Amino acid sequence: MKIVYFTHSLASCWNHGNAHFLRGIASELVHRCHRVDVYEPRGAWSLANLLDDHGRNGLEPWRRAYPELSSRTHDRDFDIEAALADADLVLVHEWNEPGLVARVGRHRRDGGRYRLLFHDTHHRAVSDPDAMRAHDLSGYDGVLAFGATLAAVYRRWGWGDRVFVWHEAADTRRFQPPRIEGQREGVVFIGNWGDDERSAELETFLLGPAQDAGLDLDIYGVRYPQAALDTLARYGARYRGWMPNASVPDVFAQHMATVHVPRRYYAEALPGIPTIRVFEALACGIPLVSAPWDDTENLFRPGTDYLLARSREEAAAHLRRLAAEPESRHALAEAGLETIRSRHTCAHRVDELLAILDRLDGAPAARLGTDPLTDDIRPAVSGTEIPA
Incomplete structure (x- = not known):
């Protein structure tokens, strides 16, 4: 098949959590000999911030990790006919300009011979519903929602059985436990501060517990204002700044151990959506302690795959136990890894995507497309325009 994906950015993971899943899905499709063309808008804020902070060297980690992938930038008046020529499946991520979303929909409605899906991996459907409903999806065949509670929102908006739950997952080609175990020390948190959506929760379930347990705490992420940095310093946490997503397994x-602190919208308005951080941690075999999160879809096994804390005291107790009991750490890591490998890899999600196409088409998805690739792995798009 020829698959076209319009994303916010493939090249940058700066404050762009969807990058992990997108790269993993694209890589899996390419390894299965599909053609994947990825387009991102010129001047995307994630890439612009990455280049401002780290220059072109900031792009090297993802290029080394994903040599088979690349993307093209586009302007508002780009040649959409050429981009979508011979496409079998087109996916448009929700963090695109409404104009692009509508333009692709019109192309499909005016005779585009492909399936067109809108991919939503954010909480804006509940936090900013007017902005999401402003998207013209009238030409789309369906919606991919990264959780059942988000899918329910789209069903209320009239999508019925044309909205499909498509959870994020781990790219287990890259996100794996270390082949040789070394010395492990302290706690790590990977995540952005971000708009005060979880400021109090970070103190209650991360900063306070690590301090109470007497453990060193390293924090990686962006968008930490000075007030946040002052808070980290008060608890003795070490702020490390931005880290390339491809470097997460090494860290x-x-x-x-690591700690998961979901944003308030996911904990309250969209329960059951874990975000990519849970998949990453369990795939890498690191014990995970989580702030309150209701796994309404039974994706994982609370208490077996990860430890759930309902208070600062309980989180600190979990961390003390993990620090003191290597066997507990090992059992937790092995259980979480088992669940990821059995249910939540990007390979599983590609299988699900093909099954969704089967449902839409009433014919095996493998029959779609007239542009098979050879078994050789090659860049998804030649001549990338992302700065070298």
């Missing part, structure tokens, strides 16, 4: 391998 996890150096630490004894």
